Amino acid sequence: MANLNRVLLIGNLTRDPELRVTPKGTAICQFGLAISRSFKDESGQTREEATFVDIEAWGKQGELIAKYCTKGRPLFVEGRLRFDQWEDKTTQQKRSKLKVVLENFQFLGGREGGATGAGGPPAGAEDAGVDQVYERPAAVPPRAPGGGRPAPAPQHEINDDDVPF
Secondary structure (H helix, E strand, O other), X not given: OOOXXXXXXXXXXXXXXXXXXXXXXXXXXXXXEEEEEEEEOOOOOXXXXXXXXXXXXXXXXXXXXXXXXXXXXXXXXXXXXXXXEEEOOOOOOEEEEEEEEXXXXXXXOOOOOOOOOOOOOOOOHXXXXXXXXXXXXXXXXXXXXXXXXXXXXXXXXXXXHHOOO
16 A cells, blocks of 8 residues: 655745754754635635644754744745654643654745745845755746746757857
């Protein structure tokens, strides 16, 4: 029997990311994501419902999210579900929590001081090597400049001699 544990979410950060470091030096970034859904109820009125999900990002990806993201920023997250169980030290009760462990992410929205819908990392993130760290999942096609529809596939290679400047 086949198994699949894959989560794709687009939402806004509910709080500023919290970055911690393990004793071995591995970064762990924890943050919340709010995902909204609009629907019509039985009376025909449009209602909105929000789902709140805890996200955990490890390593370089966690460091980048902690550095460039703040509360309210839109983010695309790809990851897997993890179920944690523990015993509360004060009440001795068993506790549990379902969270998403981030595997890939994509900054959404405009760059700070740039065009909205650019879909890239924030201004200055290129210097940090962001483009080499996160991947664009195959389920999300590349966007044309300025957002909108996906960019068309190039018809042929561009030679340096073809560029007029």
